[in-house]
Amino acid sequence: xxxxxxxxxxxxxxxxxxxxxxxxxxxxxxxxxxxxxxxxxxxxxxxxxxxxxxx
Amino acid sequence: xxxxxxxxxxxxxxxxxxxxxxxxxxxxxxxxxxxxxxxxxxxxxxxxxxxxxxxxxxxxxxxxxxxxxxxxxxxxxxxxxxxxxxxxxxxxxxxxxxxxxxxxxxxxxxxxxxxxxxxxxxxxxxxxxxxxxxxxxxxxxxxxxxxxxxxxxxxxxxxxxxxxxxxxxxxxxxxxxxxxxxxxxxxxxxxxxxxxxxxxxxxxxxxxxxxxxxxxxxxxxxxxxxxxxxxxxxxxxxxxxxxxxxxxxxxxxxxxxxxxxxxxxxxxxxxxxxxxxxxxxxxxxxxxxxxxxxxxxxxxxxxxxxxxxxxxxxxxxxxxxxxxxxxxxxxxxxxxxxxxxxxxxxxxxxxxxxxxxxxxxxxxxxxxxxxxxxxxxxxxxxxxxxxxxxxxxxxxxxxxxxxxxxxxxxxxxxxxxxxxxxxxxxxxxxxxxxxxxxxxxxxxxxxxxxxxxxxxxxxxxxxxxxxxxxx
Numbered sequence: 001x002x003x004x005x006x007x008x009x010x011x012x013x014x015x016x017x018x019x020x021x022x023x024x025x026x027x028x029x030x031x032x033x034x035x036x037x038x039x040x041x042x043x044x045x046x047x048x049x050x051x052x053x054x055x
Numbered sequence: 056x057x058x059x060x061x062x063x064x065x066x067x068x069x070x071x072x073x074x075x076x077x078x079x080x081x082x083x084x085x086x087x088x089x090x091x092x093x094x095x096x097x098x099x100x101x102x103x104x105x106x107x108x109x110x111x112x113x114x115x116x117x118x119x120x121x122x123x124x125x126x127x128x129x130x131x132x133x134x135x136x137x138x139x140x141x142x143x144x145x146x147x148x149x150x151x152x153x154x155x156x157x158x159x160x161x162x163x164x165x166x167x168x169x170x171x172x173x174x175x176x177x178x179x180x181x182x183x184x185x186x187x188x189x190x191x192x193x194x195x196x197x198x199x200x201x202x203x204x205x206x207x208x209x210x211x212x213x214x215x216x217x218x219x220x221x222x223x224x225x226x227x228x229x230x231x232x233x234x235x236x237x238x239x240x241x242x243x244x245x246x247x248x249x250x251x252x253x254x255x256x257x258x259x260x261x262x263x264x265x266x267x268x269x270x271x272x273x274x275x276x277x278x279x280x281x282x283x284x285x286x287x288x289x290x291x292x293x294x295x296x297x298x299x300x301x302x303x304x305x306x307x308x309x310x311x312x313x314x315x316x317x318x319x320x321x322x323x324x325x326x327x328x329x330x331x332x333x334x335x336x337x338x339x340x341x342x343x344x345x346x347x348x349x350x351x352x353x354x355x356x357x358x359x360x361x362x363x364x365x366x367x368x369x370x371x372x373x374x375x376x377x378x379x380x381x382x383x384x385x386x387x388x389x390x391x392x393x394x395x396x397x398x399x400x401x402x403x404x405x406x407x408x409x410x411x412x413x414x415x416x417x418x419x420x421x422x423x424x425x426x427x428x429x430x431x432x433x434x435x436x437x438x439x440x441x442x443x444x445x446x447x448x449x450x451x452x453x454x455x456x457x458x459x460x461x462x463x464x465x466x467x468x469x470x471x472x473x474x475x476x477x478x479x480x481x482x483x484x485x486x487x488x489x490x491x492x493x494x495x496x497x498x499x500x501x502x503x504x505x506x507x508x509x510x511x512x513x514x515x516x517x518x519x520x521x522x523x524x525x526x
Contacts (some may be wrong), residue, residue, distance in 0.1 A: 014241065014242060014245055017242065017245040017246060017249055017369065018245045018248060018249040018252075020249070020253075021248070021249035021250070021252040021253040022252060024252070024253040024256065025252050025253065025255055025256060025260075025261075027256060027261065031253060032367075034249075034253050034367075035366060035367030035368070035369070035370075036367070038246070038249060038366055038367060038369035038370075039367060039368045039369045041369070042242065042246075042368075042369040042372060045242050046238065046239075046242070049238055050234075050238060053237065053238055
């Protein structure tokens with residue numbers, strides 16, 4: 001159960017690295033907001049993914 | 056381009072000790088998924104940050120790029136499936152063991168050493184790529200496309216620091232890096248794609264319909280940068296096909312595909328080609344085009360600042376991690392290859408020496424700026440070994456000649472294999488110098504030459520009486 005939650009969180013963080021880029025492309029988000037979200041997504045991915053990702 | 060890292064790394068390195076000298080048993084064969092994951096991870100690496108931009112620098116036209124990559128990558132996948140995978144499941148042993156059976160221990164040792172040297176340069180270029188991102192906070196003067204020698208003391212120090220850390224980790228903490236590379240693979244491809252999409256409006260693309268006109272006029276406009284040669288459709292096609300020549304036609308991926316249940320698993324390589332050699336090259340080309348637009352065609356060539364500009368800290372981290380996770384295992388494998396000379400040498404000591412040589416090489420920006428040429432050369436040099444295996448498996452028995460001759464004759468050095476390797480490379484050099492056939496193309500005639508040479512020289516060598524052991 002715990003690893004499933006972490007897995008879902010990981011994918012949310014991974015999505016944070018790419019979804020904002022489409023919003024920038026659609027001109028509904030600024031580049032600096034995108035960069036911030038990409039950074040948060042990056043940190044979140046590397047913090048959560050090791051708990052469930054197999055070797 | 057292929058690196059020797061990511062998801063496959065643990066299994067590949069395990070393979071060094073696992074079934075190193077025997078066929079993989081039926082119970083250890085793996086399914087589709089593991090090969091798709093391995094190839095997808097392996098081919099999204101630090102090199103992608105350099106190769107995509109170099110196509111832009113060499114003035115590739117948009118239509119040439121998209122069509123060339125499609126055909127070249129398709130040919131690469133077919134090579135993996137029909138050449139490497141077919142032989143892999145037939146023999147189920149590593150490339151090194153198969154070469155030893157054919158060419159003898161001394162021949163395999165020679166191959167290992169050449170391979171190690173090439174690994175060092177590849178790792179060196181990736182250390183340099185990482186250094187371009189590490190240098191951002193220090194406002195480091197970045198190397199330019201035409202630089203051969205280090206351009207500043209700051210560059211030398213940065214490369215030295217990155218090279219030292221990479222070497223130390225390769226010496227003591229390799230498994231953790233392998234796991235980290237595995238973890239980074241999906242994130243890395245997201246960063247590649249996201250960075251490219253986010254900068255499209257800055258290039259003038261605000262709808263899908265805008266993409267192609269902008270691609271043709273601003274990104275891949277067909278005009279090479281100053282001092283760069285012009286690349287055509289054929290360059291792109293052959294580069295995409297042959298950049299992993301050592302892996303497919305050269306048979307290095309026998310070590311991986313010997314675990315495949317069916318030869319069709321070779322098609323799993325398409326995952327790596329689509330993500331790494333199509334999407335990532337296109338994405339990194341877009342980022343570089345924006346840099347050129349903003350810098351008025353500056354000849355500075357530094358993936359770190361380019362990615363930082365497009366994706367902020369995540370982009371810079373991506374360059375550091377991509378370069379580092381490619382350099383690290385490559386360095387480790389170079390150490391292992393050299394250690395084959397003398398098993399008593401400590402792995403960490405060998406890795407330390409290899410790391411030192413690699414770090415010194417990384418200080419020369421030419422290694423990055425000429426990565427297209429180096430990758431082509433790398434494949435070309437190792438290609439004859441694959442041609443020898445191909446001819447040995449398919450032609451020698453049909454011609455009444457002995458396959459795996461070194462093992463059966465109990466010799467340590469098969470002249471036929473060695474002569475094929477050396478003569479093929481000499482002929483390729485002659486084709487290059489006399490007829491101007493560029494290094495990107497010479498591998499194709501080279502493969503046919505190697506196959507024919509091996510059959511002819513084997514006929515001569517095997518005419519001499521030898522003690523053949525029936526296996």
